[in-house]
Amino acid sequence: xxxxxxxxxxxxxxxxxxxxxxxxxxxxxxxxxxxxxxxPGKVPKLLIYAASTLQSGVxxxxxxxxxxxxxxxxxxxxxxxxxxxxxxxxxxxxxxxFGQGTRxxxx
Amino acid sequence: xxxxxxxxxxxxxxxxxxxxxxxxxGGSISSNSYYWGWIxxxxxxxxxxxxxxxxxxxxxxxPSLKSRVTISVDTSKNRFSLKLSSVTAADTAVYxxxxxPLYDSSGYYPEGLVYFxxxxxxxxxxxxx
Numbered sequence: 709x710x711x712x713x714x715x716x717x718x719x720x721x722x723x724x725x726x727x728x729x730x731x732x733x734x735x736x737x738x739x740x741x742x743x744x745x746x747x748p749g750k751v752p753k754l755l756i757y758a759a760s761t762l763q764s765g766v767x768x769x770x771x772x773x774x775x776x777x778x779x780x781x782x783x784x785x786x787x788x789x790x791x792x793x794x795x796x797x798x799x800x801x802x803x804x805x806f807g808q809g810t811r812x813x814x815x
Numbered sequence: 816x817x818x819x820x821x822x823x824x825x826x827x828x829x830x831x832x833x834x835x836x837x838x839x840x841g842g843s844i845s846s847n848s849y850y851w852g853w854i855x856x857x858x859x860x861x862x863x864x865x866x867x868x869x870x871x872x873x874x875x876x877x878p879s880l881k882s883r884v885t886i887s888v889d890t891s892k893n894r895f896s897l898k899l900s901s902v903t904a905a906d907t908a909v910y911x912x913x914x915x916p917l918y919d920s921s922g923y924y925p926e927g928l929v930y931f932x933x934x935x936x937x938x939x940x941x942x943x944x
Contacts, residue, residue: 709878739921742931751911752862752911752931752934753934754930754931754932757919757921757929757932758921761920761921763932795861797930797931799924799929799930801928802875802926803877803878803879804864804867804877804928806861809861809862
């Protein structure tokens, strides 16, 4: 199975900062990658699919990039409401798998 | 507005079968544009895909759970269900149902192996005697 590894596992940043989370696949997955945001105690929310396509209603300060094995989620102008755990998910073929998550805190 | 709602027992004894149902409202489970799936999340841990089903009954399961999982669909009641047999404490988790779109701006995913765009609120199932 293809493994998805996120880095860092956690990070802390200030309001207004730009942060980048990385997701690496153990094999190439073209652009079959999604990103989710899960706020504490809440349901995961789809942010990005096809590596870089923003889901409807998601603020434009979120952006995704990459293809093949290396992907990024970038949050510009960090807001207090961005405190969450972020997950990547690959879907090129079964099984669907998620990264282990990156916890984002605000300093 | 599409809504998915999980229901079922919150406590299951070890070795028994966990049974959950996801009722879909605000949309038809018989649409040819979506698969429907189950995901779980153990306390303080990450997400794990369990399996997915099409309205026709076609299913895909996570190989790590395949021997214990059955997902079924009831189009007359607009709902789908999960059964997980021989549960242990390791199966304690929040169980989510979700929708998987077969079409997006990038193309068509006929096998339904895609992402999850709508989620239920989740239900905590604890395995304990």
